[in-house]
Amino acid sequence: MKKTVKKDGLNLRGWVRDRILFLAMGIFVVGATGYIGAGKILDGQSMWLHPVREFALLISLIGVISLGYEIFLRELTFNEYKEALQEIVNPDAVRLGIQGIYKNRSELAQATSFEVLFEKVKEEIFIGGSSLLSISTASRELIKNKVLNGITVRLLVMDPNSTVVELITRQGGGRHTFLNEIKTSLLLLQKLHQEIADSNVPNKGQLIVHSYETIPSHSFISIDAESSSGIIIADIGPYLGHSTPRPSMQVVNKKNGMFSYWKEMNGIMWKSSKPVKMEVDDPSAINTKTLVLASGSKTEFYDYESDTWQKASICQMGDAWRGIKGGEWIWVRDTVTKEEAITGTKKKLRLKFNIPSESAGSIRSAEMFLRSADACHISVNDVRLVQEYGGAEYPDPFLIDIDQYVQVGDNTITFELVSYAKPDAKAPEDNLVGLIYRLHVEYS
Secondary structure, eight states: OOOOOOOOOOOHHHHHHHTHHHHHHHHHHHHHHHHHHHHHHSOTTOTTHHHHHHHHHHHHHHHHHHHHHHHHHHHHHHHHHHHHHHHHHOHHHHHHTEEEEESSHHHHHHHSOHHHHHTTOSSEEEEEOSSOHHHHHTTHHHHHHHHHTTOEEEEEEEOTTSHHHHHHHHHTTTOOHHHHHHHHHHHHHHHHHHHHHHSOOTTOOOEEEEEESSOOSOOEEEEOTTSTTOEEEEESSOOOOTTSOOOEEEEEOOTTSSHHHHHHHHHHHHHTOEEOOOOOSOGGGOOOEEEEEESSTTSEEEETTTTEEEEOEEOOOOTTOOOOTTOOOEESSSSOOHHHHHHOEEEEEEEEEEEOGGGTTOEEEEEEEEEEESEEEEEETTEEOSSOEEOTTOSSOEEEEOTTTOOSEEEEEEEEEEEOOOTTOOSGGGGOOEEEEEEEEEEO
16 A cells, blocks of 8 residues: 655745745845945935935845844754753763863863863862973963962972882883973973062962872863862873873863862872972072973974975874874974875974073083974984984884084074875875974083
8 A cells, every 4th residue: 555645835934944044135135235226226316215225224234133143043053952962962971071082182182272271260270290291391381371360270290209200210111201301390390480489470379389209090180170160181090101192081060970089089199299399599509401392383394485484383183193292293284285195295394492602512411302204304403314203103202312413502403304195095184294392402
């Protein structure tokens, strides 16, 4: 038996709703046409000229208001549907206050930058981690700004003299990379504390730094934990070295949610820590100075078309790429074109920095940590290094000693970044290119 399907008649309400934008635009066009055409059709002295033009103007305004109102309603409805859909798809995550789970801190940084995250702070920022080198370098000015604006900033870092740091150093083949990261971070934070203390700003907040001796159960960023609008971002799992990435969870303060758990864990770590002395009795007595520079907007790329150097851009990361603390993946743009993915590219980038002239003959060390995709050739002050560097997904970055090439005064490090052709690339993401690095220079 054949089933008959009843055909509905014309639904005028649905027809109007689906075409309201076109109708609003049509009303505006009719009104505007009538306003302009009235002066050409009617005589200038006609008694109908002004009433017709005013009526046409009213019609066009109705069209504009209808258009704006409809766009507003659609955006409002979309957001309501989106929130409702999130609760339907993942009710447990919503109930627990989970706003997002990211596979590593790099993916989190792409979704939510520190600048955006710290914009919402009202009272306190509380950050805990292993070395916090990325905080003391890339976010240094941001932290300083917040403290000078009355915000309390608490930082929790590993004690460089603890047996755990010694154990991690042994696991890393005896290299003191991790230990140097902690010492560098503490030195930079000490200098930041001194700058804040020397500033004549009323009602400024505090920068408080503590250290702890055990392996951290997790790393975290806590914003206004005592407030109902608080946010906590926590790395799930203990720190097991740079080669073991950890997923990150972002939670908001919700009753019976995950927020209270992470808040309690953060408090336990703080209670078991001890204060780090931040005041310097005699700043001039510190003989060794440290300069830390990392990839970011201060790196420049050479634009062949305009024959000028321009600021590099934060680029899109490949799925398997690994980061370097304090640095950001950069390239000439945020991504490649499909043509560049197929044919490959060769671009030049550079970093310029200065060692004060009063430090003549006192370069103690200059180490660079670097990753790149695909290959990178490096020149330091026009001296080209023999080795080719690359491997964005390697567990350990390249460690390059360049102290013999760094000099007092102006210095330039040039990176020639090569991406090999990939003829079978179907999209830009099939052959991304980028560079990330961090440079430590010690001098006295």
